[in-house]
Amino acid sequence: MxxxxxxxxxxxxxxxxxxxxxxxxxxxxxxxxxGDISNNNxxxxxxxxxxxxxxxxxxxxxxxxxxxxxxxxxxxxxxxxTALELSKMGIISNPSIADTxxxxxxxxxxxxxxxxxxxxxRKAIKISTRKNYxxxxxxxxxxx
Numbered sequence: 001m002x003x004x005x006x007x008x009x010x011x012x013x014x015x016x017x018x019x020x021x022x023x024x025x026x027x028x029x030x031x032x033x034x035g036d037i038s039n040n041n042x043x044x045x046x047x048x049x050x051x052x053x054x055x056x057x058x059x060x061x062x063x064x065x066x067x068x069x070x071x072x073x074x075x076x077x078x079x080x081x082t083a084l085e086l087s088k089m090g091i092i093s094n095p096s097i098a099d100t101x102x103x104x105x106x107x108x109x110x111x112x113x114x115x116x117x118x119x120x121x122r123k124a125i126k127i128s129t130r131k132n133y134x135x136x137x138x139x140x141x142x143x144x
Contacts, residue, residue: 022053022056025053026053026056026066029052029053029066030064030066030069032044033052033066033069033070034064034069036069036072037064037069037072037099042073042076044073046073046074046077046079049070049073049074049077052066052070053066054066054067054070054086054089063094063097064094064097064099064100065089065090065091065093065094065097065100066090067086067087067089067090067093068086068087068089068090068091068093068097068099068100068103069090070086071083071084071085071086071087071090071103071104071107072103072106074086075103075106075107075110080107080110080111083107083110084104084107084108084111087100087103087104087107088104090103090104091104096127097127098123098124098125098127098128098131098134099124099131101120101121101123101124101127102120102121102124102131102133102134102137104120105117105118105120105121105124105137106137108120109141114141114144117141118138118141118142121134121137121138121141122138125138
């Protein structure tokens with residue numbers, strides 16, 4: 001009986017340690033990713049961004065999907081197919097974040113797909129009319 005207790009305790013301890021490691025790594029990455037998007041920086045290299053786990057839930061107070069933050073990087077690095085897939089995942093994760101639609105619109109612009117970019121920007125504006133950079137890109141794209 002004592003042996004069974006130690007086995008169960010060891011298994012539960014291992015699960016707790018692994019879970020806390022995921023939380024710690026995710027929190028570190030999200031802090032940098034959120035700082036990058038707010039300051040328009042790109043801290044991670046392409047190989048580093050590929051290794052970030054976007055399937056782990058966002059721990060940020062604003063619930064900004066990690067997949068959306070990664071999509072921004074892949075757009076910068078020219079991997080537009082991956083960027084588009086990640087932005088779609090971000091929208092599925094949290095469809096009420098206007099910035100994810102903005103990121104998806106930027107990806108469409110990189111692909112020279114202005115019609116879909118305008119559609120994504122319209123969705124973003126419906127969610128949040130207070131973000132001037134979304135409106136600015138929308139009107140700039142309309143003038144093109």
